[in-house]
Each structure stands twice: as structure tokens, then as C-alpha cells.
Amino acid sequence: MSIYLDHAATTPMVGAAIDAMVTQLSTLGNPSSLHTPGRAARKDIEQAREELSKIIGCAPSEIIFTGSGTEADNTVLKGFYWQGTKQSKKVVVISAVEHHAILDPAHWLAEHEGAEIIEIAVEKNGVIDLVQLQELVATRGKEIAVISIMHANNETGVLQPMAQVVEIARTFNIPVHSDAVQSFGKVSINFHELGLTALTLSAHKIGGPLGIGILVLKRGLELPALLHGGGQEREIRSGTLNAPAIVAFAAAAKAHIPSDEIRQLRDHLIAGIMKAVPDCYINGAGDRLPGIVNATFPGTESDTLLLLLDGEGIAASTGSACSAGVQRPSHVLLAMGHSDRTARSSLRFSLGATTTRAEIDRVIAILPAVIERARAANLR
Amino acid sequence: MKLIAAMSGGVDSAVAAARAVEAGHDVIGVHLALSSNPQKYRSGARGCCTVEDSHDARRAADVVGIPFYIWDMAEEFHEGVVENFLSEYAAGRTPNPCLRCNEKIKFAAVLDRARAMGFDGVVTGHYATTKQGPMGKTLHRAIDISKDQSYVLSVLTIEQIAGAIFPLGDTEKVDIRKEATARGLSVANKPDSHDICFVPSGDNAGWLHDRLGTEVGPIVDQDGKEIGQHKGAYTYTIGQRKGLGLSVPTIDGSPRFVLKIEPKTNTVVVGSREELAITAMYGEKPVWCGPSVTSTPTQGFVQIRAHGQALACTYYFDGRQLVANLESSLLGLATGQAMVIYDGDRVVGSATVCETSA
Numbered sequence: 105m106s107i108y109l110d111h112a113a114t115t116p117m118v119g120a121a122i123d124a125m126v127t128q129l130s131t132l133g134n135p136s137s138l139h140t141p142g143r144a145a146r147k148d149i150e151q152a153r154e155e156l157s158k159i160i161g162c163a164p165s166e167i168i169f170t171g172s173g174t175e176a177d178n179t180v181l182k183g184f185y186w187q188g189t190k191q192s193k194k195v196v197v198i199s200a201v202e203h204h205a206i207l208d209p210a211h212w213l214a215e216h217e218g219a220e221i222i223e224i225a226v227e228k229n230g231v232i233d234l235v236q237l238q239e240l241v242a243t244r245g246k247e248i249a250v251i252s253i254m255h256a257n258n259e260t261g262v263l264q265p266m267a268q269v270v271e272i273a274r275t276f277n278i279p280v281h282s283d284a285v286q287s288f289g290k291v292s293i294n295f296h297e298l299g300l301t302a303l304t305l306s307a308h309k310i311g312g313p314l315g316i317g318i319l320v321l322k323r324g325l326e327l328p329a330l331l332h333g334g335g336q337e338r339e340i341r342s343g344t345l346n347a348p349a350i351v352a353f354a355a356a357a358k359a360h361i362p363s364d365e366i367r368q369l370r371d372h373l374i375a376g377i378m379k380a381v382p383d384c385y386i387n388g389a390g391d392r393l394p395g396i397v398n399a400t401f402p403g404t405e406s407d408t409l410l411l412l413l414d415g416e417g418i419a420a421s422t423g424s425a426c427s428a429g430v431q432r433p434s435h436v437l438l439a440m441g442h443s444d445r446t447a448r449s450s451l452r453f454s455l456g457a458t459t460t461r462a463e464i465d466r467v468i469a470i471l472p473a474v475i476e477r478a479r480a481a482n483l484r
Numbered sequence: 485m486k487l488i489a490a491m492s493g494g495v496d497s498a499v500a501a502a503r504a505v506e507a508g509h510d511v512i513g514v515h516l517a518l519s520s521n522p523q524k525y526r527s528g529a530r531g532c533c534t535v536e537d538s539h540d541a542r543r544a545a546d547v548v549g550i551p552f553y554i555w556d557m558a559e560e561f562h563e564g565v566v567e568n569f570l571s572e573y574a575a576g577r578t579p580n581p582c583l584r585c586n587e588k589i590k591f592a593a594v595l596d597r598a599r600a601m602g603f604d605g606v607v608t609g610h611y612a613t614t615k616q617g618p619m620g621k622t623l624h625r626a627i628d629i630s631k632d633q634s635y636v637l638s639v640l641t642i643e644q645i646a647g648a649i650f651p652l653g654d655t656e657k658v659d660i661r662k663e664a665t666a667r668g669l670s671v672a673n674k675p676d677s678h679d680i681c682f683v684p685s686g687d688n689a690g691w692l693h694d695r696l697g698t699e700v701g702p703i704v705d706q707d708g709k710e711i712g713q714h715k716g717a718y719t720y721t722i723g724q725r726k727g728l729g730l731s732v733p734t735i736d737g738s739p740r741f742v743l744k745i746e747p748k749t750n751t752v753v754v755g756s757r758e759e760l761a762i763t764a765m766y767g768e769k770p771v772w773c774g775p776s777v778t779s780t781p782t783q784g785f786v787q788i789r790a791h792g793q794a795l796a797c798t799y800y801f802d803g804r805q806l807v808a809n810l811e812s813s814l815l816g817l818a819t820g821q822a823m824v825i826y827d828g829d830r831v832v833g834s835a836t837v838c839e840t841s842a
Contacts, residue, residue, distance in 0.1 A: 411512070411553050412601060431556055481600035483560075483593060 106417045107463045111309075111456030112258055112286060112396055113421055117352070118311035118359045118457075125313055125352035135345045136336060145347045152354035159357045160305070160320060161294030168319040168337040169350055173285040173306035175330070176319035177205040179340065180281045180302045181252055183327030185213050188249025195244060197251040199224045199232050199264070200439035205304075206252050206283055207435070224253070228441050229389035230262035238272050245276035253280070255303075256287035259436045259452055260388030261396030263287065270299040279325075285309055285317075289361050290393050295320050307349065311457065312356030316349035366455050367394035369464050373453060374399075376468030381475050387437060387450065395455040400442070404449045404478035407431045412474045418467055421452045485604040486510045487649060490590055491544060491552070493537030495664045495671045496609025496652055498544035502667055503651035504607045505548055511607065513545035513552040516589065518561040519682065540671050547669055555597075557589055564588030566682055573718040574696055576745035577820025580636065580790065581680055587639035587771075595647050605647035612637050613653030614645060615830075621646050623773045625829040626653040635790045638824040638834035639771050689719040701750030703728065706743070706759060714752050717745050723760055723816020730754070741816065761813040762842055767806040767823045767835025777801040777825065777833055785826040786810070788817055788837070799825050799832075806835035813842075 108116075117125075128148060133141030135149050150164070157164040170176045185196055198210050200223040213219035222240060225233045232253060241248065251273050256263045266282050273280045279301035284293055289310035295303050303320040307313055321327065321340070333342030374386055377399055387398040401409065406422040413420050422431050433447035442450070453467070489501035491513045504511045515538045538554060545552035565584045572579035595606045611626035612634045623645050626632040640648060652660060664672035683691045696718055703712040711732040714720065724742040734740060734756070741760050744753040765786070770777070779802060785794035786808040796811040808823055817840050825832040 407553065407555065408597070408601065411551075414551065415512075477601050481597045483596055483600075 105463075105466060106419075107466060108419050109453040109455060109459070109463075109467065110419045110421045111459070112261075112452065112454035114308045114314070115311055115456040116458055117308075117313060118356050120359050121307075121312050121352040121356040124355040125348045128348040128351045131347070133347075135347055136334060145345075149345055149347050149350050152351045155354045156318070156357055160288075160303070160318075161296050161298075162303075162320050163323055165338075166295070166320050166323055168321055168341050169345060170317040170319055170337075170341055171315055171343070171346075173283065173304050173317040174205040175341075176304040176306075176317045177203070177252075177283055178209045179319055179327065179330050180304065180321070181206060181209045181250065182213060182217075182330065183340070184250035184279050184281070184302075185217065185219055186328050187326075189217075193247055193249040194218060195220045195222055195247045195249060197222050197224060197237070197240065197248055199226065199253045201226050201230065201232075201257050201259075201262075201436040202252065202254055203258055203283055203285070206254070210252075219249075220247075226439050230257060230260050230387070230436075230440050231390060232264055232269075234265060234268055234272070237269065241272050241276060241278065245278065248273075248276065248278045250279045250281060253282055254286075255282045255284035255293065256291070256393050257388070257436060258286045259396075259434055260398045260440075261286070261393035261454075262388040263291065263391040263393065266298055266300065274299075286396075287393055289357060290363055290366075290395065301325070307353035307356055310356050310361065311359055312353040313349045316346055316353050318353070361457055363394045366457070366459065369455055369459055369461060370394055370397055372461065373397055373455070373464045373467065376464065377471065380468055380471045384475075387440060387442075395459075397453045397455075398437075398450060399453070400437075400446050400450040401475050401478070402446065402449055403482055404475060405431075405482050406448055406451050408478045408481050409451050409474060412477055413470075416470050416474070418470070421454070422450070486602060487512070487605050487607050488594065488598040488603050489513045489550070489607040490594060490609075491515050491541040492609070492677075493540035493544070493671065493674075494609065494677065495661060495669065495674055496611075496657075497541070498548070498609070498669045498671050499660050499664050499667070500607050500609040500649075500651045501544065501550065502548045502669070504649060505550060507651070509607075509649075511548075511550050512603075513541065513548070513550045514594070515541040515552070515554045516557045516561075516594065517554050518557055518565075518589070540674065544669055544671055547667065555594070557593055560593045561585070561589055561682075564593075569680075569682075570692070570695055572820050573692055574747065575820075576717060576747035578721050578818035579820045580822055581682070582790070583636045583639055583822055586636055591640050591644040591648060595644060599647065605649050607649040607651060609652055610637060610650050611652055611657070612650045614648065614650060619774045623648075623831040624653070625826075625831075626650075628656040630791070631657045633790070634826075634829075634831050635787055635792075635822070635824050638773060638822060638831050640773060641771060642774065645773060692716070692719055699750055701752070703730065703752045703754055705740075706753065706755045711754070717747055717750050717752050720745055720752050722818040728754065757815065760816040762810070762815075762817055762840040763813045764807065764809045764841045765817060765823055765837050766839040766841075767808075768804075768838045770801060770806045770833055770835040772833040773831045774833070777806060779803065781809075782827075784832065787824045787826060788814075788821055794826055797825075805838070806833070 133145035135146040153164045196219050210221045214221045224237050281302040283304045285306040288305045301322050305318040307316045331342045384401045433444045437447040487509045491497045569581045610633045611631040613624045625634045679686045698715045702710045712730040720742045740754040743755045781798045781800045786797045787794045797808040799808045819837050821837050822834045824834040
């Protein structure tokens with residue numbers, strides 16, 4: 105029995121998305137061409153764009169298709185910084201728990217472009233310190249080029265109070281971006297209602313294909329391009345539009361993710377873990393995504409847990425791995441007050457539309473033996 | 485058996501893993517990340533710690549068809565091998581880090597972890613053999629003497645040898661490369677690694693200088709007369725002739741050699757070739773790879789370098805030190821090196837040379 109509990113990494117494509125993609129793959133035409141086949145491909149893309157815009161709560165023209173969520177994050181963060189520097193705004197505000205797709209471009213901007221990065225700390229529960237943000241905006245609001253706070257954390261599932269962030273930023277008209285790659289499709293998000301300036305989405309986390317992301321960018325705003333070329337997407341993103349991936353993205357977004365069922369299974373898993381391993385604790389509290397459980401098992405190493413679970417056919421995940429594949433203590437858990445050791449004793453189980461109760465029961469059943477072995481193998 | 489195959493990304497460990505699978509074992513490939521800040525690319529003959537090497541190991545595991553994981557042993561490696569390497573040099577001795585790595589990492593940290601996780605042993609691509617006999621499982625030289633690595637494995641205890649699998653010991657290296665090609669392993673022609681893996685530049689002296697500093701001190705002759713200066717005693721090795729930079733020649737023009745390094749006074753003592761000669765060596769911290777050596781003098785061989793000659797000797801253990809009396813004298817032996825005792829091709833045990841005598 106193979107049990108996949110790493111849906112936050114990527115999740116199976118839904119049938120409707122596969123069908124849409126395959127159909128489009130056999131359709132000829134560059135969407136930027138002026139002839140009939142070109143226009144046909146363009147029509148499919150624009151239809152998908154409109155469908156997506158309704159789900160996101162934005163105007164179709166506010167959607168910029170990118171090659172990934174990472175590309176959207178890079179485009180928006182660097183773009184707003186470069187725009188800001190024209191008015192001597194050199195401060196980039198992010199949270200301490202951002203995904204590397206925000207964290208790394210931010211630090212790149214600091215190292216190469218003279219940006220000052222200010223990280224908003226999180227509380228023990230994983231939620232950002234709104235007081236710190238408020239004070240920062242009050243004292244240095246005029247220097248801030250952009251605020252980028254993720255909508256939900258990829259490791260803990262903790263949701264951030266974006267409406268309040270937008271409210272705080274409003275006084276100085278500071279652009280607010282949010283990376284919603286993990287939360288899109290799982291909890292409700294409405295771009296206009298939230299009052300965001302920009303939003304990042306990705307298809308493969310909701311049953312769409314790999315290699316397609318969206319940057320939602322408020323109408324009328326211009327950002328310098330990272331990729332120059334044909335100017336396809338508002339001159340901000342060039343590259344032939346990926347019609348098969350775009351139509352599949354829309355198909356996946358229209359498919360229903362059974363969030364209530366997933367939430368119930370998650371709670372069942374948490375209860376089971378707590379019972380099986382009484383000294384473990386769950387990371388993150390309050391409003392969270394329905395499908396993510398991040399647990400610390402004291403006295404273990406997460407890579408040992410991962411290997412042992414994998415051997416039992418259970419795919420879980422540790423925090424973030426560096427390029428060499430070595431586990432590093434998660435910066436998210438460190439920011440939440442963990443030590444290096446306890447951060448390295450943590451594991452993420454993420455559930456998806458295909459997860460069953462039998463699978464969760466099997467994980468709960470096998471966990472005590474796995475934890476015991478992992479503890480014995482922990483020589484540190 | 486359930487086995488962990490330690491895969492460096494080189495051809496040997498790849499073939500070793502493949503052979504273990506073929507022998508019917510249940511094998512999982514593990515690459516040890518030994519540097520917390522790995523280089524992206526392999527350079528020269530140093531290789532097992534770069535990102536490129538871990539990629540090679542992963543691809544080899546794919547071809548062999550086994551699961552693959554990376555274990556972060558950087559902390560253990562730094563404490564057990566790199567720090568030991570530095571402190572040994574600082575103390576005027578010449579350590580062998582590969583031996584320490586086998587002792588502290590591959591057959592200690594990895595084997596212990598593997599056993600605790602329910603595995604029976606560790607497979608490596610070392611060129612050595614084991615035999616099951618009246619003495620239990622014993623460690624022996626490889627068939628390919630030019631590649632034999634039993635020297636660097638001589639720090640394994642009986643317990644560790646029991647959990648060690650060396651599938652390559654019965655084969656010549658050239659045939660391992662052919663086998664790797666036949667198996668479709670892309671590392672078949674990857675160059676052998678020779679140098680110390682954690683010194684990326686290959687410049688040991690420079691690397692030591694950076695970490696231990698440069699403290700100028702005297703170079704003296706056997707009578708204590710200063711005849712030159714050195715830039716850090718630890719960069720010298722006993723028996724070394726080149727690079728002394730002495731301005732006072734000997735009376736007969738014969739070359740001088742490093743005889744002794746005295747870290748306390750930061751002095752390097754030099755003398756003639758004859759003065760280098762030793763006939764006995766004494767080792768501390770002995771490890772027995774089979775039955776313990778006793779106080780009864782026994783005929784055998786001692787080897788003092790990884791690929792050096794086995795020298796005929798009489799050896800015994802006086803309860804404190806492992807002693808080897810050589811049949812014929814030897815020129816220059818650095819303390820800190822391992823003295824490894826052989827009974828024919830069987831590794832009896834080893835100790836760290838702490839003293840020599842003429």
C-alpha cells in the first residue's frame with residue numbers, strides 16, 4: 105500500500121485538467137499568431153483566463169501567466185523594489201516564514217541591489233506580529249517599496265491575516281503582495297475583496313500541471329520585466345503562452361477540492377498522532393489550511409523518519425532541503441521558536457483530494473514503531 | 485540481509501551496491517553529506533563531497549534500482565575527522581583522515597544508525613575482503629594489491645567488521661570499471677579520488693596555514709644549532725627532504741631530512757639520512773580486528789602507509805602499547821600514522837604510532 109501524504113509538494117492532476125491539457129496539446133497554433141489557428145489557441149487561453157479570474161476575484165486583464173509560482177514571486181518582488189527605488193524606497197518587508205521563492209530574491213536584492221530587508225517575526229503559533237508591522241509602517245512607511253506576506257505557510261499551513269496587512273499598508277499606499285500558492289483552491293481567496301496589489305498562484309498544487317503559475321497584478325500597474333522578448337503578458341512577462349498548461353490550470357481550478365473532508369481527515373490524523381506519540385507536538389495554531397499537519401517528534405531526526413516511513417510506503421516530507429539534498433533545520437520552525445534540534449525532528453504530512461481514512465489509519469498504526477526506531481537511530 | 489550501501493558517487497561504491505543487490509540483499513543507497521557547505525563541482529582528484537558527486541550517487545542508485553537518501557553527517561565528520569586532523573598536525577603528528585573517517589563515520593555513525601533503524605550492515609566500495617573462519621569474521625587484503633584498502637580499514641573492531649560488506653575485494657579495479665560500463669553506470673570512467681576530500685584546493689600546507697596560523701620557528705640540527713627558520717612546524721613531516729630552505733650546508737654536502745617535530749617549542753629538528761633510521765615503533769590506542777594481540781612476541785608484518793610495503797617484524801602488546809620490532813631498519817616514520825599488523829593477508833589490528841626508536 106503506497107500512501108502519498110505530500111500533497112503540499114505536488115498533488116495528482118485531476119482528470120478534467122489532464123483531458124483539457126491533452127486536447128490542447130493536439131491543437132495547432134501559437135496564441136500570438138494572427139491567423140486562424142493562432143486565434144483559436146488564443147481564444148482557449150482567454151477563455152481560461154476569464155474562468156480563472158472569476159475564481160480568483162480579479163479582472164481577466166490582471167492575470168499574468170508565468171512559468172511557475174517562483175517566477176511570479178521573483179517578478180513581483182524585484183519589480184516592486186526596482187519601481188520603489190525610483191522614489192528612494194529601498195525597504196522590502198517580508199515575513200520570517202516566507203517560502204524560498206520570496207526569501208531568496210529578497211536576500212538577493214539586499215546583496216546585489218542595495219535593498220534593506222526587514223523580516224516580520226511570527227508568534228509561536230506561526231502568525232505574523234501585526235504590531236511589529238504596524239510600528240514599522242508607522243515609522244518607515246515612506247521607505248517601504250513592497251510588503252510581501254504569504255497567504256498560508258507551506259510547512260505549517262498557518263494562514264496570515266492578509267486583510268489586516270492590507271489595512272496597515274493602506275496609509276502609505278504600500279503595494280502588498282501575497283504568495284497564495286498553498287492556499288489557492290483550499291480556502292477562499294478573493295483578490296479584490298482582500299484589496300491586494302499582487303498575488304502568486306500555481307497550478308500543480310491544486311491538480312493542475314507543473315510549469316504554469318499566475319501573477320495577479322492590479323490593473324494599471326507596470327513592473328519591469330525579468331524576461332524580455334515578445335512581450336506577451338502585459339510586457340511584464342515574455343515567452344510563448346503555454347496554452348495546454350493554461351487551459352488545464354483553469355480546469356483544475358474549476359474542479360472541487362473537498363476541503364471539509366480533508367479537514368476531517370487531518371483532525372483524525374492529529375488526534376491519532378497525539379495518541380500514538382504522546383510527547384509530540386503540532387506546529388502552528390489558529391486558522392490553518394485543511395490539509396497540512398506539521399509535527400515535532402522529540403528525539404528523532406526527520407530524515408530518519410522520512411526514510412523509515414518511505415520504507416513502509418508512506419511519503420511524507422521534511423522542511424526544506426538544500427541543493428545537495430541535505431536536510432536543514434526549517435527556517436519556518438526556527439522562526440516559531442524551535443531550536444535546531446527540534447526543528448530537525450519535525451515532519452510534514454499533507455493531505456489531498458485522494459487521501460482516504462484507511463490511509464490515515466495505517467499511518468497512525470505504524471507511527472509508534474517508526475518513532476521508536478528513529479529514536480534509537482538518533483545518535484546526536 | 486537488509487543493507488545500507490554507502491554511495492560516494494564514485495565507480496567503486498556504485499558497483500558494490502549493484503553487487504549487493506545481485507547477491508539478493510535488500511539494499512538502500514545512502515550518500516553521506518560530509519560538508520555543511522559543499523562545493524558545486526568536483527575539481528581534480530578530490531571527490532565525494534560535492535553536489536555533483538551526490539548527483540552521481542543518486543543516478544547510480546537509479547540505475548541499480550534502489551531507494552536513495554542523503555544523510556547529513558557534516559557535524560560528525562567535522563568533529564571526528566577534520567578537527568582531529570587539525571589537532572594532530574598541531575601536535576606535530578601526521579594523521580590519516582581516511583582511516584579516521586572509517587573509524588568514526590562509515591563504520592561507526594553510519595553502521596550504528598543503520599543497525600538502530602533495523603538494517604544488518606553497511607556495504608562500501610572498499611577494496612578489502614572478509615572471511616568467515618574459526619576466528620569469526622576477519623578482515624583481509626584485497627585481491628588487487630595495488631588497490632588494497634585494508635590499511636585504512638584496520639581501525640574496525642570485530643563488531644564493526646561483522647556489519648561490513650565489501651563486495652569488491654575479489655576483483656581487480658580495471659574489471660570493476662568494465663563491470664560498471666556493462667551495468668550502464670555513468671560513473672564507470674570517473675577518475676579515482678586521491679587527495680584529502682575536505683581540502684578542496686589540494687594544497688594541504690596552505691589549508692593548514694589558514695587554520696593553524698603561521699608561527700615562525702627555528703630549524704635546528706641534532707646538536708640544537710639553529711640553521712634555518714620554518715613557517716609553522718606542523719607543515720613538515722618526518723623524513724621530508726624538500727622545502728626546508730636551509731642556508732647552512734652540511735660539511736659533506738649530503739642532504740638533510742626532518743627527524744623530529746617539537747610542537748611545544750615550535751622546533752623542527754633535521755639530520756642525516758642515517759639518523760632517520762628506526763628499528764622499532766610503538767603505537768597507542770590499539771584496535772584489534774580479530775583475537776587480541778598478546779604479550780607473546782609473534783612473527784608478522786607491519787605496514788605504515790596506506791599503499792606502503794608490509795615490513796617483516798615481531799610484534800606484541802605490552803598492555804599499554806603495541807610494539808613492532810623490524811627485521812631491517814626503516815627510514816623515517818611520522819608519529820600519528822597508523823601501524824597496521826598483518827598475519828599473512830589478515831589484518832590483525834592497528835595502533836597510532838606515538839614513538840619510534842633506532
